[in-house]
Amino acid sequence: RFRFRFRFRFRVLTMGDLCASFSREQEEQNGIRTQLKALDAQKDAVRAQQKAIREKCQYVKVEDIDAAIERLENEMAHTSMPLNEEKKIVVQISELRKSKALVKELFESSGGAVDPAARDALYAQLKAVGEKITSLKAEEQEQRKIMDQIKAELGESKDEIPDLFKQKSDQYEIVKKCKETINKLRDEHRKVEDEYWTKERAWRAQAKEDRQKKWEAEQEERKKRDIERKQRQLDEAGEPFDREVTTCEQLVSYLKTFDKEEVAAEEVKSAPQAQDGMVVLNKKDAENEMDSWFTGSGKGKKKGGKKKATKPEKIVHSMDIISSFASLGLTAPTNKSGMSELITKLGEKKAEYLEKRKDEHVKRAAQKEAIAAQIAEGETKADEGEEKTNGTAEEKPEEAADAPEETAKE
Template sequence: MPPPTASQKPAPKLNGKTDKPVPAAAEHEEHSGKPDQNKYNAEQDALNKEIAALKAKQDALRSRIALTQAPKGDDRRSQLKAEMDALRGEQGKFKTERGKLFDEMRKLQDSVNKKIKDVQAQRQKTGFKNVAEVDARVAALNAQVESGTMKLVDEKKALQEITMLKRARKTMEASGSSDEAIAADKERIEALKKQLDDPEAKKVSERFDALKKEMDALRAEGDKAYAERNKLYDERTAISKQMDDLYARKRDAAQAFHDAKDKYYAKQQAIRQARQERFKAEKAKEDAARREEEITQMREDAKAPAYASEIEDCTILINYFAGKYGVGEVPATSTEKKATTIAGVKAPEVRQVTSDFAGMQLKKKDDELDGWFAGSGKGKKKGRKGASATGSNAASGTATPTAPAHADSVNLPMHLLSALLGFGISPPTGKDDIARAVSDLETKKAWFEANSEQKTKDEIARVEKLVAKMQKKNAPAEGDDEEVESEEAKDEPAAAAEAEAEKTEA
């Protein structure tokens, strides 16, 4: 797969349009035709202020002219008169209610005065102010009678006085209820007085006075305007003409601004469209070139003989088994030969697996430790000697086989074993089984060689179908590129003429 082209990489957004910075002169030329929104707003605001001032004068003139004419149903004087009539009706209702309140207050006041006189007369007869004083006097007389110190005549007088006081007490209790009634009547009178000070009635009265004052002012102004009504008509006509001129200027300015704005945005749209078309054409061209590279690579890969690596692996394995076992270096398979080198990059160092460890016996951890920790006992001289030898070998980094390998065993390197298993052939169990493995490998190799040519043709046919599809994609891209170039060639004189016209206008 070829590396990504420049069109597939994220480009820096310098001006939000393309990956190339736009010069300052070109940017100024591109935006020079845009109408100034602030200037347009200021012009419209100035016209609106003039229109508002003239409209205020016109409304004032209409009001003064209306005063010289007979009142209509919707003018201010008719509204004031209707509201004043409604207020008069409310004032009459409030006046009737106040009369009723005054009558009720008069009756309550007479009742209170009569009750007060009756209570005062009753208290003057008894000589006591309240029931508590009567009870205190009765208690004192009872105490004197019960003490037994009084004379018979005095005791009779005391008993007669007690009887009289008890009667007076009943009378005073009745007068106490009269006091409560008097207090209730006084509270009712105060409540009625508060109703006389009704805030609604006061508000209606104040509103009526304000309307009457406004009506008088309108009448005076109407009398004055009637004397100069011809002059008012002339002023109204002049103001109407000025307002018509201002509205016409406002409409013309708005139309010119919108036309310039539409022209500017249409121009910007055309520029953006042309830029997008150029970008699409460049990208299509780059994609077509990339596809051509892919087509070339695919055709080269398809022409390579099929099963070449498999045939090579079979040959290597057959030669390996045919040679002397365990002598010389092991041949490398095609899997290892596939590694490619890149210019300027150091080739990776791959560790080579050798057969030095063939037949080596793995030791346990305890056996290894015996070699390092050899004792000084006399009875273990033989063990120490063997241990020191093992330790020296371990320290030198070489593996010494502890037991000789079986004479008939076959040990294959890992990469050869992987290649053999990849063909679905079981590895030989011994030297007697090598002939079977070689026969299977020759059968596989013969099949690969017999089918290599047909497989290569099939691969070429398959690649050619893909190439046809990719070439169909390249055809429209080439046509679009030619169209864009022709359109740009046509637009160049028009763009130059438009730029020259803008410079002339500026």
């Protein structure tokens, strides 16, 4: 029975497709007929227009009027005729030209002549559509015969349909009861789940509040540590500009060593000369000189012995000395000239840095006062029990968790 019902259902679907195709072909056929009617109406309008033109003038086409005008003009040009006949032909040509304009205007207003090829093409399409409709009707009749045959083969099974409907109704009642049971169980589960989420939200709110309080306490502690660290850094900081002042003093001492060497050299030059007839002790190569007196083997004096002018001695500094001068904005000297001026500049630099040191002491004192005020303000707030919020309580506890690691690094 199921097999027969399936075959019957398939034929019903096939019949539906045929009906849809039949409807589409009919719509196409109606459209072609509408176009043919429009062409017929246009053709009738053209005929009526031509009839009206014939009543007004002899010719109904522009080509015919042009041919008549050309014929009359040719006749005037190649035929000798009286003046009256010539005037009549001129008047006739003028009237033909006027009728030409009228015919052209009426022809354009009527939409032009009907194309016979377009009408033949529409008739061919209408014929093809009619053949398709005929074939579809034949297929529809064939499907109806098959459906009738299936109904005949189904036979006595038609009587079982009411029992099947009753069985379906009974089963529907069972399905309905099952759905009611499912809905009841779903409501109970939803109730339990709502209670769970109520408790879960309360627990999360409490945990959020605890994290907020913990974060606030850690922030306060961190702020205190920051203030203490700043105060400790100020207490442990050395004298400001100590490196610059020390550099100035060391460079002054370094330059004075060259002054000492120059003074020592002057003292040697100004030592008392030996008296006539006396020999200076510890003279270099003294014995060789005595021998030369008796043997005549001493070195002769060079001719033209004029003393050359003494050049200033160049000074070579280490890289540390050069970098020290550069850090102060000065240039290391290349010779001993101008040492006193450079020492004076170093003294001025030292005085300048000492003046800056006084200003830095004033700034540090102000910073210490500000830190002491912050400590006093924090203690006052702690005594009054003020509470602070950061505005992003969900994210700050995660930052607070990283605070111990930052404290350890510090």
